[in-house]
Amino acid sequence: MSKSSPHSQSLLGGPEPVRRRPRGQRQNWAAYLFLTPWFAGMLFTVVPFAASLYLAFTDYDLLTPAKWVGLDNFRELFADERLHHSLMVTFVYTFVSVPLSLAVALGVAMLLKSGVKGLPVYRAVFYLPSLLGSSVAVVMLWRAIFGSNGAVNKFLELFGIHGPSWTSDPDTSLSVLIGLHVWTFGAPMVIFLAALKQVPVSYYEAAAIDGAGKWRQFRSVTLPLITPVIFFNLVLSLIGSLQTFTQGYVFSNGSGGPADSTLFYNVYLYQQGFTSFNMGYASAMAWLLLVIVAAFTALNFIAQRYWVFYEND
Amino acid sequence: MSATTTPLEPQTSGADSPGEHSDDHIETVGSTPWKRFSRHLLLCLVGAVMIYPLLWLVSSSVKPDDEIFSDLSLWPSHFDFSHYTKGWNALDHSFGLYLVNSLLLTALAIAGNLVSCSMAAYAFARMQFRGRKLFFAMMMGTLMLPAHVLLVPQYILFSKLGLLNTYWPLLVPNFTAGNAFFVFLMVQFMRALPRELDEAARIDGCGPFRIFWRIVVPLCMPAFATTGIFTFITTWNEFFSPLLYLTDSRLYTVPLALRQFMDSQGTSSWGQMFAMSVVSLAPVVGFFIAGQKYLVKGIATTGLK
Numbered sequence: 283m284s285k286s287s288p289h290s291q292s293l294l295g296g297p298e299p300v301r302r303r304p305r306g307q308r309q310n311w312a313a314y315l316f317l318t319p320w321f322a323g324m325l326f327t328v329v330p331f332a333a334s335l336y337l338a339f340t341d342y343d344l345l346t347p348a349k350w351v352g353l354d355n356f357r358e359l360f361a362d363e364r365l366h367h368s369l370m371v372t373f374v375y376t377f378v379s380v381p382l383s384l385a386v387a388l389g390v391a392m393l394l395k396s397g398v399k400g401l402p403v404y405r406a407v408f409y410l411p412s413l414l415g416s417s418v419a420v421v422m423l424w425r426a427i428f429g430s431n432g433a434v435n436k437f438l439e440l441f442g443i444h445g446p447s448w449t450s451d452p453d454t455s456l457s458v459l460i461g462l463h464v465w466t467f468g469a470p471m472v473i474f475l476a477a478l479k480q481v482p483v484s485y486y487e488a489a490a491i492d493g494a495g496k497w498r499q500f501r502s503v504t505l506p507l508i509t510p511v512i513f514f515n516l517v518l519s520l521i522g523s524l525q526t527f528t529q530g531y532v533f534s535n536g537s538g539g540p541a542d543s544t545l546f547y548n549v550y551l552y553q554q555g556f557t558s559f560n561m562g563y564a565s566a567m568a569w570l571l572l573v574i575v576a577a578f579t580a581l582n583f584i585a586q587r588y589w590v591f592y593e594n595d
Numbered sequence: 596m597s598a599t600t601t602p603l604e605p606q607t608s609g610a611d612s613p614g615e616h617s618d619d620h621i622e623t624v625g626s627t628p629w630k631r632f633s634r635h636l637l638l639c640l641v642g643a644v645m646i647y648p649l650l651w652l653v654s655s656s657v658k659p660d661d662e663i664f665s666d667l668s669l670w671p672s673h674f675d676f677s678h679y680t681k682g683w684n685a686l687d688h689s690f691g692l693y694l695v696n697s698l699l700l701t702a703l704a705i706a707g708n709l710v711s712c713s714m715a716a717y718a719f720a721r722m723q724f725r726g727r728k729l730f731f732a733m734m735m736g737t738l739m740l741p742a743h744v745l746l747v748p749q750y751i752l753f754s755k756l757g758l759l760n761t762y763w764p765l766l767v768p769n770f771t772a773g774n775a776f777f778v779f780l781m782v783q784f785m786r787a788l789p790r791e792l793d794e795a796a797r798i799d800g801c802g803p804f805r806i807f808w809r810i811v812v813p814l815c816m817p818a819f820a821t822t823g824i825f826t827f828i829t830t831w832n833e834f835f836s837p838l839l840y841l842t843d844s845r846l847y848t849v850p851l852a853l854r855q856f857m858d859s860q861g862t863s864s865w866g867q868m869f870a871m872s873v874v875s876l877a878p879v880v881g882f883f884i885a886g887q888k889y890l891v892k893g894i895a896t897t898g899l900k
Binding site: 411 | 634635637638641642645646647648649651652655664665667710711714715717718722723724725727730733734737739740741742743744745746747748749750751752754767768770771772773778802803804807828832834835838839850851853854856857865868869871872873875876879880883884887890
């Protein structure tokens with residue numbers, strides 16, 4: 283399918299005047315009619331986007347008119363210890379859970395790749411949690427399972443291990459949520475699986491003839507060929523997990539506790555914006571996160587040149 | 596939820612054609628029975644860990660209260676369904692009301708997404724118009740835009756319009772093709788439809804609207820199914836927007852209602868909480884089982900979760 287149509291040249295009227303254009307090749311008004319809802323939606327995105335930038339330089343509490351304060355909010359950002367802490371929580375969560383869940387996803391996808399009896403069942407069981415991972419019910423369930431007398435500790439007791447009170451100990455509470463994230467590895471796994479099936483079997487055969495063992499085949503054939511998909515999953519997971527909210531909020535009942543150990547950046551943003559109604563400050567926070575997310579994404583795109591392999595190159 | 600741009604496209608365009616059907620043959624090639632057995636063992640182990648929390652939830656919802664945290668066994672000593680009846684009425688309103696609220700919201704969200712996204716996708720995929728490239732780039736840009744940047748101004752807007760404690764703030768994005776993932780999914784799908792169909796219809800005198808309605812829409816049903824199921828699951832689970840915009844407990848959706856079990860942490864109500872959790876998850880699991888095929892396809896083409 284060529285999506286770039288020839289109309290740009292033929293409009294210039296150049297040397298091929300007889301080329302018949304099918305009726306309606308340009309359908310401006312009809313297209314705009316189809317796009318009306320989308321235009322409304324864009325208005326609803328672009329205006330708030332600009333307004334948010336403006337608000338970041340103001341003090342605003344929803345009741346009194348916004349007051350321009352220049353860079354005050356940003357100065358405050360740099361001095362706000364709790365904000366730094368929330369950033370730390372978010373980073374630790376992201377940089378531990380994203381690689382971990384991608385590794386598990388890839389590992390399990392490798393197990394399923396070469397065709398296993400009952401593949402649809404396995405795939406369903408592994409994938410289902412990723413649909414439930416952000417639901418309130420499951421976050422509360424994890425709280426219960428990891429509670430001091432929850433199922434996990436009961437299980438550990440079988441081996442004589444006295445587990446900590448995972449959820450109420452600030453040292454372990456975040457790891458419970460990291461565990462929850464890893465539990466939802468099914469979504470990237472399905473993507474890996476699709477990619478793995480695209481690797482031509484002949485490549486493996488050629489590698490095997492050259493004497494490559496299973497591990498070597500994985501390192502030298504599979505891995506390079508699926509780097510675009512790893513990259514893709516990495517970018518998505520990173521963007522998503524930097525913006526984690528529900529897990530932290532429900533887990534700590536909105537407080538980010540115990541001892542701020544699950545105070546995700548967006549939970550803190552919510553507290554500032556919609557509990558304390560510091561909407562100017564919350565906007566500044568939102569922009570800081572936007573910059574951070576954009577920076578990580580850009581970094582990823584720059585780094586991909588060195589490790590992502592595109593077969594067509 | 597998150598989604599993507601194009602890098603996946605080339606790999607997955609034929610994603611499930613070579614795989615699924617030949618699975619059983621491949622397994623026997625080059626693997627010993629022992630290897631096969633150990634692989635299944637490993638997979639079952641992982642599967643058990645994955646599914647255990649959910650089974651524990653279901654079992655705890657029918658266990659007598661004193662057994663929930665004292666007994667590892669998934670099989671209750673006797674079945675106690677009272678958590679369901681008690682939990683149903685434990686909150687300000689009957690749980691039935693929350694279910695109806697969620698259902699209503701979800702149905703409207705699905706309708707909105709299907710209508711607005713398919714219209715936008717049709718324009719992008721099948722029509723030539725001024726600004727097409729720019730608009731398409733903008734749409735893909737919104738895929739990357741973190742929603743929280745828009746949050747504060749949107750909240751202010753809705754509050755000034757007096758729309759807090761209504762479903763409008765939750766539904767506006769659905770009716771304005773605000774979910775770029777679905778637009779993108781449908782664009783991908785429509786591009787793959789043979790253009791000759793449009794041409795033939797055009798020669799027969801169909802305008803763009805008839806082509807859309809009579810040709811493109813009927814052929815896009817699989818993409819619509821994917822969109823519908825994903826919309827169902829995300830809207831059903833959605834916690835943040837309802838938390839932000841709904842404070843009147845009569846309007847609460849299921850996730851907001853569920854959270855109240857934790858607010859009023861009477862430790863005796865664990866069983867009720869679990870029972871209502873099961874009620875809240877059951878539709879998602881049901882939809883998942885019914886629509887698995889479309890889901891897997893949807894993730895493979897767009898990376899949705």
